[in-house]
Amino acid sequence: MKKDYEDIPGTFVFDADRSREGYHLNQFCISLGKQKGRDAYTADPEAYLASFPMTEDQRQAVRDQNWNRMLELGGNVYYTAKLAAYHGINFQGLAGLMTGMGREEYRDMMLNGGRSIEGNRYKSEWGEEE
Amino acid sequence: MARITAGVSCSHVPAIGVAMDTGITDQPYWKPCFDGFVKSREWMKENTPDVIFLTYNDHCTAFDASCIPTFALGCAAEFQPADEGWGPRPVPVVKNHQKLASHIAQSLILDEFDMTIMNEMDVDHGLTVPLSLMFGEHGPDDEWPCMVIPLAVNVVQYPAPTGNRCYNLGKAVARAVESFDEDLNVMVFGTGGMSHQLQYKRAGLINPEWDKRFLDMLVNDPVAASQIPHVEYLREAGSEGVEMVMWHVMRGALNENAKEVHRHYHVPASNTAVGHLILENV
Numbered sequence: 001m002k003k004d005y006e007d008i009p010g011t012f013v014f015d016a017d018r019s020r021e022g023y024h025l026n027q028f029c030i031s032l033g034k035q036k037g038r039d040a041y042t043a044d045p046e047a048y049l050a051s052f053p054m055t056e057d058q059r060q061a062v063r064d065q066n067w068n069r070m071l072e073l074g075g076n077v078y079y080t081a082k083l084a085a086y087h088g089i090n091f092q093g094l095a096g097l098m099t100g101m102g103r104e105e106y107r108d109m110m111l112n113g114g115r116s117i118e119g120n121r122y123k124s125e126w127g128e129e130e
Numbered sequence: 131m132a133r134i135t136a137g138v139s140c141s142h143v144p145a146i147g148v149a150m151d152t153g154i155t156d157q158p159y160w161k162p163c164f165d166g167f168v169k170s171r172e173w174m175k176e177n178t179p180d181v182i183f184l185t186y187n188d189h190c191t192a193f194d195a196s197c198i199p200t201f202a203l204g205c206a207a208e209f210q211p212a213d214e215g216w217g218p219r220p221v222p223v224v225k226n227h228q229k230l231a232s233h234i235a236q237s238l239i240l241d242e243f244d245m246t247i248m249n250e251m252d253v254d255h256g257l258t259v260p261l262s263l264m265f266g267e268h269g270p271d272d273e274w275p276c277m278v279i280p281l282a283v284n285v286v287q288y289p290a291p292t293g294n295r296c297y298n299l300g301k302a303v304a305r306a307v308e309s310f311d312e313d314l315n316v317m318v319f320g321t322g323g324m325s326h327q328l329q330y331k332r333a334g335l336i337n338p339e340w341d342k343r344f345l346d347m348l349v350n351d352p353v354a355a356s357q358i359p360h361v362e363y364l365r366e367a368g369s370e371g372v373e374m375v376m377w378h379v380m381r382g383a384l385n386e387n388a389k390e391v392h393r394h395y396h397v398p399a400s401n402t403a404v405g406h407l408i409l410e411n412v
Contacts, residue, residue, distance in 0.1 A: 114336025
């Protein structure tokens with residue numbers, strides 16, 4: 001089924017398909033919003049990861065702190081941000097990593113008014129297939 | 131009779147809460163953002179309502195992926211500031227006007243809006259940051275100057291309710307308030323936005339032209355504004371900008387000819403464009 005938002009570049013719309021795919025990954029991430037989850041993850045990362053029935057690809061993305069890979073596998077940023085916070089990374093730091101710009105360059109872009117909409121509306125403008 | 135006197139819309143960026151909680155609002159980065167709320171706080175002092183009906187979204191705090199209600203109405207006696215992963219914000223407990231909340235719940239459901247009723251719920255920065263912006267600093271042992279009825283709207287998992295649905299819900303909220311048999315001054319808040327994208331390679335998107343058009347439209351042509359399709363928010367205002375649908379609840383609850391008394395727009399607060407309106411019913 002064609003979705004009218006799939007031609008937006010550099011963006012995952014967290015719809016029901018993504019939510020279904022990422023469910024256990026997202027529930028793992030959100031559990032780190034509570035001290036009990038953080039303690040359990042710290043005590044035995046592999047055992048805690050194994051207690052969530054996610055795919056091996058998703059687990060590897062968590063181990064690698066590969067933030068874009070998590071999104072590709074159904075993660076949502078409001079959830080993955082809890083894993084980032086666990087690793088001491090705030091929202092702006094996380095955006096710096098996901099965009100590949102790094103923290104300083106990303107912060108400077110925001111101070112200068114953010115990423116322009118010009119050239120950023122359609123995948124075709126990024127030379128990507130729609 | 132209860133009456134709706136005014137509406138407020140504003141962003142609810144978590145970093146704004148952090149800036150207030152750590153006392154750095156005078157720093158050059160934050161000052162221009164907070165300067166736009168000086169007048170708002172004076173106006174709030176002069177016009178303190180009895181109750182705020184506050185539309186916001188929960189950020190996977192009260193609701194994780196296991197349960198995603200589109201509209202969840204807070205009917206508990208009080209709501210604790212939530213621990214979002216770094217401890218609860220040092221702000222007062224949020225107290226509800228329970229009788230009005232349950233009257234609104236019944237009225238909305240009979241008006242064919244199928245609400246989820248929350249008798250236990252913690253509230254996150256989506257609700258407490260707008261209160262802090264409008265009322266200024268209040269510590270955890272203090273009290274908010276008025277009662278608050280929270281309405282949590284799902285905007286995390288696509289699709290959020292449409293702008294049209296939110297606008298009509300606002301109208302139904304107004305009908306509910308106006309049929310409540312107690313003399314109360316009620317304000318309606320719509321929070322979130324403005325343009326921002328927090329995720330993936332397009333993160334950092336800001337579209338001030340679109341935001342300003344939205345502000346104008348919301349004030350002057352609210353019905354047209356309520357018809358903006360989701361894909362336009364996602365494309366033009368960023369994937370997280372879609373939360374601006376919540377502003378239509380506020381606008382729908384006010385009269386069509388409501389008067390704009392204050393406006394503020396600033397870029398950036400962390401990753402986000404901050405927008406703010408105060409409208410009064412005339």
